[in-house]
Amino acid sequence: GAVVSQHPSWVICKSGTSVKIECRSLDFQATTMFWYRQFPKQSLMLMATSNEGSKATYEQGVEKDKFLINHASLTLSTLTVTSAHPEDSSFYICSAAPDPTGELFFGEGSRLTVL
Amino acid sequence: SQKIEQNSEALNIQEGKTATLTCNYTNYSPAYLQWYRQDPGRGPVFLLLIRENEKEKRKERLKVTFDTTLKQSLFHITASQPADSATYLCALGNNDMRFGAGTRLTVKP
Numbered sequence: 698g699a700v701v702s703q704h705p706s707w708v709i710c711k712s713g714t715s716v717k718i719e720c721r722s723l724d725f726q727a728t729t730m731f732w733y734r735q736f737p738k739q740s741l742m743l744m745a746t747s748n749e750g751s752k753a754t755y756e757q758g759v760e761k762d763k764f765l766i767n768h769a770s771l772t773l774s775t776l777t778v779t780s781a782h783p784e785d786s787s788f789y790i791c792s793a794a795p796d797p798t799g800e801l802f803f804g805e806g807s808r809l810t811v812l
Numbered sequence: 813s814q815k816i817e818q819n820s821e822a823l824n825i826q827e828g829k830t831a832t833l834t835c836n837y838t839n840y841s842p843a844y845l846q847w848y849r850q851d852p853g854r855g856p857v858f859l860l861l862i863r864e865n866e867k868e869k870r871k872e873r874l875k876v877t878f879d880t881t882l883k884q885s886l887f888h889i890t891a892s893q894p895a896d897s898a899t900y901l902c903a904l905g906n907n908d909m910r911f912g913a914g915t916r917l918t919v920k921p
Binding site: 698743746788802804805 | 844911914
């Protein structure tokens with residue numbers, strides 16, 4: 698199946714700093730990628746839909762100035778958590794699909810811990 | 813508002829039995845529904861997709877049904893094994909995918 702790679706797999710940072718997470722589709726082009734956040738024992742919450750060459754679409758309640766998304770190419774989307782705070786600590790997962798109506802392929806996730 | 817509910821947070825069954833997980837939704841008309849498996853600390857892995865015009869799909873020991881009138885999908889694992897222990901997520905799709913909270917299945921030897 699298709700491969701989505703996410704990096705870094707875990708990161709620890711100090712409060713107030715910014716953290717960038719990369720999501721790459723390795724063997725297909727993705728005009729759309731999705732970013733999810735998952736708190737312990739909870740489900741995946743869609744944060745935003747990343748669109749290549751245009752602005753991301755954010756879900757209600759997600760601050761676009763805090764969670765900056767850039768989809769600069771057909772194989773790369775980045776999520777930057779700006780001025781991170783402890784409450785931003787979570788598991789962030791990206792996904793993409795070769796077929797827009799088909800299965801989603803997920804990255805391995807990035808566990809962010811903000812001290 | 814749109815809701816996706818998976819019937820129970822946790823389900824424990826004995827090895828060899830059939831596990832049945834339920835996914836109900838409201839205020840939604842998905843074009844398709846998918847089931848994923850998620851192991852702790854990992855991203856979800858796709859299992860099955862069923863479209864709105866399909867009633868049932870099978871793949872090896874897995875079976876999914878989709879009733880758009882009841883707004884419900886059932887996910888069955890037959891001849892369950894301890895290796896099937898994981899969290900199972902249903903996801904509904906149109907232009908994006910939204911997930912239920914998941915059911916944590918434990919299959920005991």
